[in-house]
Amino acid sequence: MRGIMIQGTASDVGKSLIATAICRILANEGESVTPFKSQNMSNNSYITVDGNEIGRAQGIQAEAAKIEANVYMNPILLKPKSDQQSEIVLFGKAQTSLTGKSYRDNFYENGLQAIEESLKWLQSHYDWIIMEGAGSPVEMNLKSKELVNMKVAEMADVPVLLVADIDRGGVFASIIGTIELLEPHEKKRVKGILINKFRGDRTLFEDGIRWIENRTGIPVIGVVPYITHRIEGEDSLSLTNRFIPKCHSTIDIAIIHFPYISNYSDFEPFTYELDVSIRWVKSSDDFGNPDVVILPGTKSTIRDLQFLKTSGLEEEVLKFINEDGFLVGICGGFQMLGQTLIDEAGVDTGESMVQEKGLGILPIRTRFQINKMTERVKGILHPENKFLTSSKFDGFEIHLGQSEWLKEVEPLLLLEDGRVEGCIVNNGTIIGSYMHHLFHNDEWRNEWLNTVRNSKGLELKPVVPIHAGRDVSLDQLAEEVKSYLDWALLKKVMMSS
Structure with missing residues (x-):
């Protein structure tokens, strides 16, 4: 299945927005495309037409892809209800509430099975998949049993686009630090870097692009400015x-x-x-x-x-x-x-x-x-x-x-x-x-x-x-993001999966 996983150097770097834009770009090109996020942690929900509950970002991304959202696009949703516990929503239905430790100890195999089932279903119904990771792929204390970043990219066998937020500062350190903490086989999966939330004159960042590419050997596929948009946020940040x-x-x-x-x-x-x-x-x-x-x-x-x-x-x-x-x-x-x-x-x-x-x-x-x-x-x-x-x-x-x-x-x-x-x-x-x-x-x-x-x-x-103009807003977002990407290169990378 052709596609890509959007991973980030941290939370709220813009993964959801970039994934949404790519879904709409492909949909506007007449492609059959679906979003996917294996595990979401958010109290912002989206209700599917059949009354199931998934993460709001994947619901909006389905709208961007011009398809109806379903539970296979986000099989696992964690809804925090205290500092220690989250409600587990599996395939759109609330199951139980677990602590973080209990979830890692007892749910991992069930989670892998749900992800495998979802990927199989999506692969049989769509030609492209735009996947979204969560937080950072190098949270070392959680990495052994993660269900949302590199493990899932490997399961789907798709390349990774790493997104970094330049607006918060430290963009070079966040990119290099993330890549250096990846295992060798994981580094090989990262086929592009995207700089997001850039402000000012892009020509002043040309030296920065060259430095990143020379240091990592990975192309910078785009430098996207800080975009004012009407697409709903999801991350608490x-x-x-x-x-x-x-x-x-x-x-x-x-x-x-x-x-x-x-x-x-x-x-x-x-x-x-x-x-x-x-x-x-x-x-x-x-x-x-x-x-x-x-x-x-x-x-x-x-x-x-x-x-x-x-x-x-x-x-x-x-x-x-x-x-x-x-x-x-x-x-x-x-x-x-x-x-x-x-x-x-x-x-x-x-x-x-x-x-x-x-x-x-x-x-x-x-x-x-x-x-x-x-x-x-x-x-x-x-x-x-x-x-x-x-x-x-x-x-x-x-x-x-x-x-x-x-x-x-x-x-x-x-x-x-x-x-x-x-x-x-x-x-x-x-x-x-x-x-x-x-x-x-x-x-x-x-x-x-x-x-x-x-x-x-x-x-x-x-x-x-606002509500009536949502579809127009998605088209505007796609057009603007695409104008700052090397779209031909990104599409080539996605087609290689």
Whole structure:
């Protein structure tokens, strides 16, 4: 099978972005191409059309490849739920939670089998494979049982493109250090080097390119600039890089930065609203005077609710509500707004019979179930809604908690399957919903933001087409990245596999 594995000198060097761009370049050339990442560690998920859960990056890469995402593109997904444990999602379904040591000791052979099965399936359905590694391929303490870098490149028998981030500094040391720590047979697999996130005049780096090529004997296939793009991030390191506060914005959105925050891609559309600035709030000292407060999704709702209380942020949020501030709770954040959270089986906390008092803002009670809800959903604004008019919605649900209403409130959505979902109360200032990517619905986001703008006496703004322009953004990304690559050489390298 023709293809390549994109490995990096470190996390967040741009592996996912480069892989996404190559998938779209090949797809635009009419090629049959699939993405693949054997093992992903992320709380940012993507729900496939059949209701399975994979890493968000591979879902976006499948869109770039112009195909439907499936579990073979990311057979193993690790979702951290504490400092010690991660939930194991195998072929799209949650299995169990393990410590890092237990995972290495007991899961390795199962992981190899899952990878072999996935590669066999993908090889029978596509002509090209664009693989992505994780972190660095030379984490020496983990290398003997790694399931995501050189071991997998060998299993697929594809060459490796090594990506280095020049923006963080130390690019020469990171490249040479990585290559020198590889085993001799692994070095032979590295057929190209890519310098990413370059700023300034490229001609000033020509001597650097020659030095790298002379020192390693490996061609530098491209020097890609720091690209501003609309492709969602996945690595936790990308969170602060993507959501940079704007100096001259007029709407201040404070998002509580929970220790186990998940699916923060929910809020990426706000980064393209010119008058909106996002702040990540970790303590009461950071709270300030926001116009909007958002409680995001979380992989451990009760633990993060306890963090909200011990950090002093609960008091700030309740005070904000009493002053009629705009508040949104998504998934776990929605659950926190209720009266009580009950974890009898320990699926949320890892401990049985845990019960936690919620913020008491909404009349709901949440019980955590063993079976996880993972589903794409569509719907309309509920006909009884009095506050907003935007009608069509699509997104996805991922949650273990099931919430019951203790009394009737104003509903938010009516889903295609007939379920009433979420609520909008307190004269439209408080919203709770299980729907991830609620704000990716452009007309809805615009109307909701305009209610915030109107409350501040600001000028109303037109719709910013983020979700609708995703395919165009992928084409633009592919075109820009390709212009900085020696594409003929890279394609030759990929065809040699």
